[in-house]
Amino acid sequence: MKRFSDGNMGGPYKRSRMGPDDIEVRLLIPSKVAGSIIGKGGKNISRLRSDYKASVTVPDCPGPERILTVCSPEVETIIKVINEVVPNLEDTSGRSKTGDDVDIRMLVHQSQAGCIIGKGGLKVKELREKTGARIKIYTNCCPDSTDRVVQITGRGNTCTDCIQEMVELLKTVPVKGVDNQYDPINFDDLYAEEYGGYGQGSGGGGGGRGMMGGRDMGGPPIGGRDMGGRDMGGRDMGRGGRPAPFGGPNARGVGMGGPPPRGGGGFGSGGGGGGGGFGGGGSRNGFGMMQENGQTEAQVTIPIDLAGAIIGKAGARIRKIRLESGAGITIEKPLPGATDRIITITGLPNQIKMAQYLLQQSVHENTNVARNHRY
CATH class of the missing domain: 3.30.1370.10 (K Homology domain, type 1)
Incomplete structure (x- = not known):
């Protein structure tokens, strides 16, 4: 979605270069799948950029998570790129043996989360029913940022259909207030489960x-x-x-x-x-x-x-x-x-x-x- 903002552009994490009509979608991904998205010598990511005429970036980060950013004037183009990436994410869902579910985590500005939730949760309920995806919107922002994680779980095409619906919604709601995008160098394992990050404790815990x-x-x-x-x-x-x-x-x-x-x-x-x-x-x-x-x-x-x-x-x-x-x-x-x-x-x-x-x-x-x- 377009980043209309009066906020601070600072921080070490470099944002993608965007044209005036570009829409930006950012996905939080585990660092361990970044290599398969990029490909040997950057072959895969170069092909995605060339085939879809889109900006696709996965900046390096020493921590357990990175951000995949896709920019294009067309929502359909962004969804096509994400569809190509989905097979890499299926291996991290914890359900890879079934070949069914994928876990996609999209970053949205805290001021835009409300348009996905809707009054009394009606909009997110509608999205669940319409797409069949399971949706969780984390309350806490990612460390040192104004971004919240929206977790979408389900079959690959179900998740991308849901993302497309969300992006269309987000296009209608400009970012308000400070806009401090999440830099994964600030990853915090202690609170990862609270903001939707890929911490060591993701997907499990003790037995009580x-x-x-x-x-x-x-x-x-x-x-x-x-x-x-x-x-x-x-x-x-x-x-x-x-x-x-x-x-x-x-x-x-x-x-x-x-x-x-x-x-x-x-x-x-x-x-x-x-x-x-x-x-x-x-x-x-x-x-x-x-x-x-x-x-x-x-x-x-x-x-x-x-x-x-x-x-x-x-x-x-x-x-x-x-x-x-x-x-x-x-x-x-x-x-x-x-x-x-x-x-x-x-x-x-x-x-x-x-x-x-x-x-x-x-x-x-x-x-x-x-x-x-x-x-």
């Missing part, structure tokens, strides 16, 4: 709070005696209830032992005062369920007001901890009325131990800052 149940799941932890105690992965975890707490029941702070490679000290008690650190999790090895690839999973809880000490501004701290430990770490949103949040750590045992240590260290160093800011 009781997934580590079983009477014998609180055996002795790895790395020393101080990793948990009864409330940190022992008897309480054995009941299959909530994950181990961040500190003991009367903890005033978070204890920190030495880093995992030195062994010995564990992660629980220590100079921080009163109470253990992260709990071990389930199973006799001190962690959670063992997966086929040798990875395990541990869950712990943290008070809501300490979450910021781990997350950091725009998720900077949690990204650093993931990178340094090599573990997968997700922090769930608190349930209504809850006073804590669940942290799930996935990886090899040594990766989980390192992640636990780094998480504790982050809380120890940033608690005061976190309690003065919301993340």
Whole structure:
């Protein structure tokens, strides 16, 4: 759709060059399919540009997602280009074995989302009934942008028919306010599921709070005696209830032992005062369920007001901890009325131990800052 806007054009992400009559459609795609869209030496994307006389770009990005932008004066031309790209997206839908469904995520300015939703949701309901596609419009904007994700799922031709209907709608509604298009360099794995991004957690999650149940799941932890105690992965975890707490029941702070490679000290008690650190999790090895690839999973809880000490501004701290430990770490949103949040750590045992240590260290160093800011 034409980008009539009085907003800021800044930012490192370069926009496509558009003619005065061009319509622009942007799709959020997984980085892993970009190569098949571009082709060896750019062969595929060059053919699309030549065959359809359209602007087709997939700028490079080191993260897990990129943006495919198609510009042309004709909506039909844009849809033809997208139809050619759909086979590449089918492999990422999680249903490739059926050969049926494809998942397409279109970016729209937040001021235009309303025309797709309609009053009381009537327009999006009409689009679903007319095209047969499943449509989800994410409420949260992509990081550092004014773009929202519209997820369209169904058979390939069903999805492209739906996109065509949406683009025709969007043509009638100019962008209002600041127009800050999403730059995928700002990808945030922590909140990807909230804005419709391709995060590590896309399409799945744990099995709920009781997934580590079983009477014998609180055996002795790895790395020393101080990793948990009864409330940190022992008897309480054995009941299959909530994950181990961040500190003991009367903890005033978070204890920190030495880093995992030195062994010995564990992660629980220590100079921080009163109470253990992260709990071990389930199973006799001190962690959670063992997966086929040798990875395990541990869950712990943290008070809501300490979450910021781990997350950091725009998720900077949690990204650093993931990178340094090599573990997968997700922090769930608190349930209504809850006073804590669940942290799930996935990886090899040594990766989980390192992640636990780094998480504790982050809380120890940033608690005061976190309690003065919301993340």
